[in-house]
Amino acid sequence: MNDFSYTAAATAKEATGLLKDQPTATYLAGGTTLLDLMKANLLAPPHLVDVNPLPLTAIEQTPDGLRIGAMARMSAVGEHPLVVQGYPAVSKSLLLAASPQLRNMASIGGNLLQRTRCGYFRDAAFPCNKRVPGSGCPALEGDNHNLAVLGVSESCIATAYPGDLAVALAALDAVLTLENAKGKQRRVPITEFYLLPGRTPHKENVLEPGELIVAVTIPQAAHAQRSTYLKVRERSSYAYALASAAVGLDVQGGTIRTARVALGGVGAQPWRSREAEKVLTGQPATEATFRAAAAAALREAQPRKENAYKVDLVQNTLVRALQEVAG
Secondary structure (H helix, E strand, O other), rough: OOOOOEEEOOOOOHHHHHHOOOOOEEEEOOOOOHHHHHHHOOOOOEEEEEOOOOOOOOOOEEEEEEEEEOOOOOHHHHOOHHHHHHHHHHHHHHHHOOHHHHHOOOOHHHHHHHOOOOOOOOOOOOOOOOOOOOOOHHOOOOOOOOOEEEEEOOOOOOOOOOHHHHHHHOOOOOOEEEEEEOOOOEEEEEEEEOOOOOOOOOHHHHHOOEEEEEEEEEOOHHHOOHHHHEEEOOOOOOOOOOOOEEEEEEOOOOOEEEEEEEEEOOOOOOEHHHHHHHHHHOOOOOOHHHHHHHHHHOOOOOOOOOHHHHHHHHHHHHHHHHHHHHH
C-alpha cells in the first residue's frame, strides 16, 4: 500500500469541497472495498477523505418513501423494522451479504460503489479495460465462470456490481440523492446510476468528480411490501452471488397487478428486467407465467463458454423467487 494523507470531513460540503480541490482524492466510508483495492495496489489515492463523521445515518419514512442515509450501516438497515416490514427484499439482500462483522462496518453508500470481483481486474499482472482502457479483456476467452451474460460488450464481461443491495433497490425503483461541492443535490434513479460497459468499461456510474451519495429513497408500494431476494452461491455464507433475483408482486384475486424484477450476478450492472415484468403483469400468478417471465428475462443473454450455466441458473432462481413471494 502506498502512503496517503487523511482528512475527516465534518459536513458533506466539506467532503465534496476537498475532492473538488483534490480530484485524485477518494472518499473513505466503511473501507471494506477501498482498503482491499489499496492493499492490492490496484488503487493508490494520495488522499483519503473520511466521511464517517457525516450525519447521514437516519432511516425514516418520508412522503417520498423510505429514506436511508448513505452512512447508515448495512446491519442497521437490514434489521430496521421499517425495512423488514415494508421492504423485505432490501432487508434480505443486506442480511445475506458478507459477514456480520463486515455488515457492521460497511455503509449503504459504499456498498453501492463496490467494484467488480473479476479476477483479471483484481490482478495487476493481467490487462484489464476497467483498469487501463484499451489494454484488453482476457476474461472474454479466459476464466469467466462467474461473469456476466447480460449487458456485456466486447470490451468487458464483468459483473460490474458484485453485491446484493443494488439488485433489490433496482427492483423497487429506488432513487439516489447525490450532492456536489456547491451543495447542489440531484436525484438519480438507481436503474440509471450504473453504466453499461460498451467501449468505456472504466466508467462505471454517473457520479461526477467529487459528488457524494447522501441518501437512498425507496417508494412505498404494494409490490415493495410483498417482495423477496433470493441468492444462489457456491457456499452457504460469505460468498458473492452466482445468480440472484429480487422480485416484488402485487397480486389481487390470483392476478398479478404490478411486478418488479431485478437480477444479480449475471449482468454488467444490477439488471432490471422490464421484459419479465411485462410478461408477468396482468397474468395469473402461476408457475407457467413465472417460467415465461424467466425466459423473457434471459432472452438477450450472451453467455461465454464457462458461464453458459448461468442462463438456466438465473431462470430457475427467478422462478423460485416469484413462487416464494406469490405464496
